[in-house]
Amino acid sequence: MERSVVFAGFGGQGLLFTGQVLARAAIKDGLEVFWIPSYGPEMRGGTASCTVIVGDEPIGSPVVDEFDAAVVMNLPSLRKFGPLVAPGGLVILNSSLLGDHGCGRSDVDEMRLPCTELAARGGDDKLVSVVALGALVAHLGWVTRESIGAALREMAGRKRPEVVDADLGAFAAGLEAGDVGRAA
């Protein structure tokens, strides 16, 4: 079985990083995974996205017909990827930037998160994508929380050990928000 998620927003919001955290966590959980960034011209326009496909067998197609989940951090990403989420799928919206905008669909779960505020609570308001990853993992459980924590320590710790705590804080804030969203 394969599951796919797209992380999309502005360059600098940590979307490619966060996708890699998920990919590394999947490996730690013994899963197969495929990470592919959009490297096309849209990247030069300031938007960035990556797709992560997780599965229990070697990943087939690197392109998917529809996503099981989407993390959207800005309006262009919402417009582009909102319609591409499978019915019954999950859309995590950064309401700090998107305000009241939504994907306008009744056939998907829409989770609105004030990612900037939640990230600030974790210690660094820039870590919006890590917040969203927390909510994603809380809601879908494709990988374990422990593996995400370990992957964050590895990846953030490699270059900037001083931000590891903030990353873990942002992830915890996202997890909490996701758990609440799940129970609601």
Place this chain on the structure above:
Amino acid sequence: MAPRQEIEIGLRRTEAELEAGRRARVLMKGNEAIAEAAIQAGCDAYFGYPITPQAELLEWMARRMPEVGRVFVQAESELGAINMALGAAATGARVMVSSSSPGISLMAEAMSYMAGSGTPMVLVNVMRAGPGLGGIGPSQSDYFQATKGHGHGDYRVPVLAPASIGEAMKLMATAFELAERYRTPVMLVADGILGQAMEPVELRFRTPERQAFDWALTGAAGRPARIVKSLDLDPEVLERRNLALQQKYREIARHETRWEGWQLADAEFAIVAYGTAARVARSAIARAREKGMKVGLFRPITLWPFPERELARMSRQLHGILTVELSSGQMIEDVRLAVEGRCPVAFHGRMGGLVPTPDEVLGALKALRGRVERTRTTTSHDPATEHHPGDASANGTGVRTGARRRGRG
């Protein structure tokens, strides 16, 4: 919000399997994995010039080659890079260059010289969409170039086409081995997706054994001088050299053809696809099988030599073949030559940097099946005779299907 069922993936694995997987695998980017595999295969010298989507390969080499005491040169252009590489390879060094489509075109002249002079070399093409500068999206539109084109003259080069990052790493060692065994340039073709993506890979490498070359320019002190060249103005001599080359190509075709089959044993239809397209095909086949269609995958790993005998054999059991490529249809010509009209051969592809989705390919499969069934019920003719190169329903459907579905992004 409605509670959502947790997805149970990975539960089939034992604790030991999980532990082994955790230990052995790391996440690596295709371009970087190819570069590291080349280093571990003993690459002595790398020459390159940056181009998307293979830039990380050059960047990895720039950092790692000096670390291991080897040669890295960022040349002034692709022409500079390939000709420096030609000079280095003539000394018997294990040499590699990499680029993406437009850069490979610039290197084409030197490939002909290498083929003519019997100089081993590995070239990696992380293909992007053309023609011309085209775009930077993934593509397989250099199939003709890789298997039949590049430079002038009667020559071929082995072309390896991995479908995953792990396979690309393994094939790097194979590429150096073939280059030295047959004294020929060898190409490895990936596409932008394989170059840019990350996958878990095992850090297991192979270093092909070094051979003693009796042709390499290593300094003539104490022995007769050697000459590495492609020029021969005597037609008789040049024909003999060409005959020897052709003999070498027959040998390569006999011994070095590689391909992989999947779900072919009971298949009535097959998709022929390589690289990234083969992965899309695999997903489409899994969906087709869920719907009861007996479909398999025939995946050439060497594009030249093309696995024509194997595909010819397979085509005898098939009702139809669908070729899927990230191009307007290039490999399909070799598929048709191998199949020799034994069954209909249809096509589906995307261009410009777009990749067909599994559902698109599934749609093309169903269209092929429908066509075969109609032919079988409306005529007693062999379906193969219904099909010729100008037959739009056989050739063009795929591309047009693609255009119609473009709105899906």
